[in-house]
Amino acid sequence: MDSLIFAFHFFTNLPLPGETDWNEQTAAASLTWLPLTGLILGLMLAALRLFSQNIGFPQSAPLAMLLLMAAELWVGGALFLDGFSDSCDGLFSRREREKMLLIMKDSNLGAMGALGLIFALAAKLFLLAELSAQGDFFYVLIFYPCWSRWAVNFGVYHFPIAKNEGLALFFKSAQKPAYFILGSAFVIIVLFFMPRYFPLAALASLLVLIFSALQIQNRLGGQTGDTYGMLSMTAELSFLLFAAVINTYL
Numbered sequence: 001m002d003s004l005i006f007a008f009h010f011f012t013n014l015p016l017p018g019e020t021d022w023n024e025q026t027a028a029a030s031l032t033w034l035p036l037t038g039l040i041l042g043l044m045l046a047a048l049r050l051f052s053q054n055i056g057f058p059q060s061a062p063l064a065m066l067l068l069m070a071a072e073l074w075v076g077g078a079l080f081l082d083g084f085s086d087s088c089d090g091l092f093s094r095r096e097r098e099k100m101l102l103i104m105k106d107s108n109l110g111a112m113g114a115l116g117l118i119f120a121l122a123a124k125l126f127l128l129a130e131l132s133a134q135g136d137f138f139y140v141l142i143f144y145p146c147w148s149r150w151a152v153n154f155g156v157y158h159f160p161i162a163k164n165e166g167l168a169l170f171f172k173s174a175q176k177p178a179y180f181i182l183g184s185a186f187v188i189i190v191l192f193f194m195p196r197y198f199p200l201a202a203l204a205s206l207l208v209l210i211f212s213a214l215q216i217q218n219r220l221g222g223q224t225g226d227t228y229g230m231l232s233m234t235a236e237l238s239f240l241l242f243a244a245v246i247n248t249y250l
Contacts, residue, residue, distance in 0.1 A: 003029035038145035083229020088116030151235035167225025
């Protein structure tokens with residue numbers, strides 16, 4: 001249970017009761033539960049969307065999606081967004097490897113990080129607004145947070161780390177195949193209850209995720225705690241994009 005409590009305390013703002021030791025073993029095992037934290041977040045977003053529809057506010061789809069995104073940030077936290085923005089600052093700086101890693105370590109938000117955040121959040125807003133008109137939208141809200149958090153487990157398990165320090169080492173050092181297998185099995189079970197085109201959208205998103213992870217590895221020599229946030233955002237946006245495109249032609 002320590003790893004479950006850790007997963008909720010570290011990766012969400014949900015007030016799960018209990019305390020746990022913050023050590024490498026617990027951190028690595030917590031990755032098993034990451035898709036579950038996303039699923040619970042998705043269920044809360046779907047419930048909020050249902051409630052807002054019933055009271056008739058807001059009428060505008062973009063405004064409704066903006067409120068959902070605000071709720072997601074409030075409940076899920078901004079850990080992955082922080083990593084995404086830091087990754088944008090470093091990877092798009094066009095510097096050598098060591099300088100990129102130093103830029104990513106800096107807590108200050110740079111121009112590329114700000115632009116990356118603006119683009120990512122705007123893209124998410126428009127994709128959610130587009131998908132909100134489709135009959136499967138509640139399933140989209142339930143699944144995409146689960147999928148984006150599984151991407152972190154995928155990145156930790158399958159790719160080396162760029163340096164022997166920091167958050168990436170904290171999660172990587174005690175990683176076991178069982179943590180990835182169990183987390184992946186959970187996502188597959190969730191997919192079984194989703195619309196029939198979701199597995200195809202997830203597969204296409206997985207290909208984008210692998211390509212992105214390999215590009216990061218080529219630039220930095222491996223992953224960092226920040227790039228896990230970039231992988232999460234990549235998985236999230238690519239799934240939403242492919243879900244919108246595939247459903248349009250089905």
